[in-house]
Every structure is written in structure tokens, then in C-alpha cells.
Amino acid sequence: MHPRVHLHKQLERGTGWTTVRERERAREKMRPTPMDYFAELEDQGTTVAMDVDDVDPLEIFGGEGVLSVDNKLADADFFNAFEDDFDDADIN
């Protein structure tokens, strides 16, 4: 396994010491699987997720994050005052 990818996975795990056995298990998880290039984009339930660890994503932007971390919704002031234009009864 590429050393950079290996360290990336260690970082995500965030559990401190990692044994050789755990590293080998991680290597097995990272083994590439054939990709179905022609699969249609299905709904969320059948979407093939990327083969990543089952942990929180790496927060590469640090503690503060890209968006403000309040208890409120971020970007709550965004413009969303559109008319409801999707009623087909208007067309039919």
C-alpha cells in the first residue's frame, strides 16, 4: 500500500497506536474492487459507495471547518424565496 494512503487511514482512525495486524486488516479493506462503469446512477439505497473506512471523514479544514459551527443551521440566510413553479396542474 502507498505509505501516504496508509497514514491517511491511520489519521482517520484516530485511535493512537495501531498494530501490524490492524494495518494488514486495513490493507485488505483497501484492495481495489472492479468498478461497474456502466451502472446507472440508482437511488441512494443502491448507490455503490466508495470503499472508505467506516469512520468520520477527515476534517481537512481543521477544527473551525469550512462553515461556521453554531448550533443553528449554517448558511440559513441563503436566497430561497422562489415561487412554487413545479405544479404540473398549471400546464395541464
Place this chain on the structure above:
Amino acid sequence: MGSIENLVTQIQGLSGSIDDIAHLHNILKVADESLHAEPSALSSVLDQVDPAKHSLGYLYFLEAFTSGPVSKEQALTLIPILARFINCCDAQQIRFAPDKFVSVCKRFKDHVLLIESPLRGVSPMRAAVRKLQTTSEHLTTLHPDFLLLCLLSKSYNIGLSVLEDDIFDVDQPRDLFLYCYYGGMICIGQKRFRKALELLHNVVTAPMNAINAIAVEAYKKYILVSLIHYGQFSTSLPKYASSAAQRNLKNFCQPYIELATTYSSGKIAEFKIYVDTNREKYDNDKNLGLVKQVVSSMYKHNIQRLTQTYLTLSLQDIANTVQLGSPKEAEMHVLQMIQDGEIFATINQKDGMVRFLEDPEQYKTCQMIEHIDSSIQRIMTLSRKLNAMDELMSYDPLYLSKVGRERQRFDFDDFDTVPQKFPI
């Protein structure tokens, strides 16, 4: 005023070669503060400078001239000046001062909204996007503003032309959220549901440390469009969605999750009762129109399910099974679905029988081969881009410094040639 006249002379003299324009830019940067000190003095000067030939100089004047709040009447005067500049300015020159160009364009957008005439902004904003972009893969901060004007003016087709570009380069994360959300709405307006789902999916699964209002609204529409297009919806988010989204998104969208659960029963009467009970919530979110499309889609998906069981069926049986009012109604639905390519069938009007057919596509026409070939090319391009991005990340100082900081937590066996610390 004398110094402004000197500046005009310099702008007229130094707008030729790239070197001259770079030199002019340095002069304009120094003069910028004085331009902002007396913006009203610039109105007469604008006529002395050509927005097409002297775009950079004109941009500095225009940006200073239009700074500050304006009334509706002032906006009416400024809009044609701004539109003319955006349409005819030289892209190479304005890219020397992208922030100023963005300011001018955003003010233009605000002015057209102030006079409640978003349509007037659509064409100039599209031109602005193309001029600011370094490549067609570059998402600028003007993209969401352009799509917003398309939505308000119901110019969905024009918005689609920009949405066809694949985006790989983003200035600000908020731009991506808005671009994908507004873009999803435009695709819904054009009934391009699959593309809409792709864009809304991007919003919902984008990295976010805290739950984002744009993602919440996108998720609501995502649920509805998923029901319309696929007739089903799964609440599980993919692994690569942020933990903030995984933990919180559903809490903000409960009426929509419950709508999807009721939909999955396939019982139209029950579903309609649920919609009527919660009508106000969907109306407040301006999603009632889309919810009505979900109701219509239930008939469609129930008919589609019949094609998996029956070879022939009478219109009366279809009406009874799908809970339509009459065979005539069933005929209208089936005809529409045949026209839209959603089922393959023939109707014998003599005996009121519908014969369901197999998909005639043999996947061996020239058109299909071209389509498959272009899909393969697209995937290969994506793969190359991913490899390039992966490589770039491996050199990123921010990434390496974080990796370096975590070094001491590793087992002795895990040590390799990566240096221990990366000072930033």
C-alpha cells in the same frame, strides 16, 4: 479631477499589450482609494473610456462609481451601463481584477432584483460567468447568481446550458452548495430528474462540519424527485456523506421522510390523505407543486409495476388496480407513458386491451454505440482527473502537516520514510 484626467490618459495609452495592462493594473491599484473617495465625479469620466478596449480601467471606474446603496430609480439608470460593460468587456483584461469584476456583477444582479426584472440580468450574467471562468471546469462565485436569475425569471433552458459543464475547480464551498441546489431546481423545471438528483445528491453529500440549510432544502427536494423518478427512496446516506449530514439531515426533513414511507405502501388513497394532512408544511417550503407531481407519479409507477406481471391487461383492470376513476383515465395515463418512453405498449381501442411489449432497444445502433463510447471517454477522463487530484493532495502542505502531527501516535512498525514534522 486632474489626477482622474491623468488616469484616463494612462488607461487610454496602456490598454494594448499584456505588459501594458499589467503595468496599468499597478497604477489603478494605487489610485483605487482616491476613486472611491469621490465616486460621483466618475460619471463624466466613464464616457471617455471605452468599456471594450479599456476594460480594466473602465472596471475600476465602474466599481467605484457604483459602490454604495442605490434607489430603484438609480438602479434603472445603472443597469444598462453595467449590462453593456459586462457584455462587451475584454475577458483577458478583467481577469487582472477578478474581485472587482465579481463586485460589479453582483451589484448588477442586486439592481435587477431591486427593480423586479430578473430576466434583464440573465444574458449579461451568463456572459459574466463565461468571462470570469478560466476554463469550463471552473465554478465561479457568479454561477449561483446566474442560476438564481434563471430561476426567478423561469429561464430554465438558459440555465441548463451552463449546467452541462462538468465542474472540477471550485472557488468557495458555498458556491458549490448553491450551484448544485439551484441547478437541481432548474433541472426539475425541465423535468431532467436524473440530472437533478445528481446535483442535489452533491449538496447532500458535500463535506460540511455543521448541518447546512442549503443541504436541508436540497434533501427535501431530493426525496421528492427520487419518488417521482424512481418510485422509491432510501433513507441511508452513502458512506462518504459527512457525519453532520448522517446525524442531522433526517431530523430536519421528517415530513418528507414520512411521505416517502407512505408512498412505499403503493396505496394512493392513503397517500393522498397524508399529503392533504401535511399540505401546509409542503406549501410553506414551496414544495407543494413537487409533492403533487409525486402523487401523479404513483399512478405511473403502479402502472409500470403491472408491466412486470402482465403481458396484456384491459384498461378497466388497469383503472381498478391503479385506482383510477375510469378506463378512459387509464388510457390517458398509458398513452402519456408510451409517449414519454416510460413503458412500451400498444392499446387496442376496439376491445380496450393493452399489450405490454419488451424494450425494443437492441443496443447496436450507431447512436447507441456513440453514446456508450462517449460515456467510456467521460469515465476515462474522470479517472485521470481523480489520479491527478490524488497526486496533488499528496504534496499538499496542509495535509502533510496534519499527517506529520499524528506521527507520534503510530506503532513502531508503521514508521516509514515520511518525515516526522512538516512545519508550516
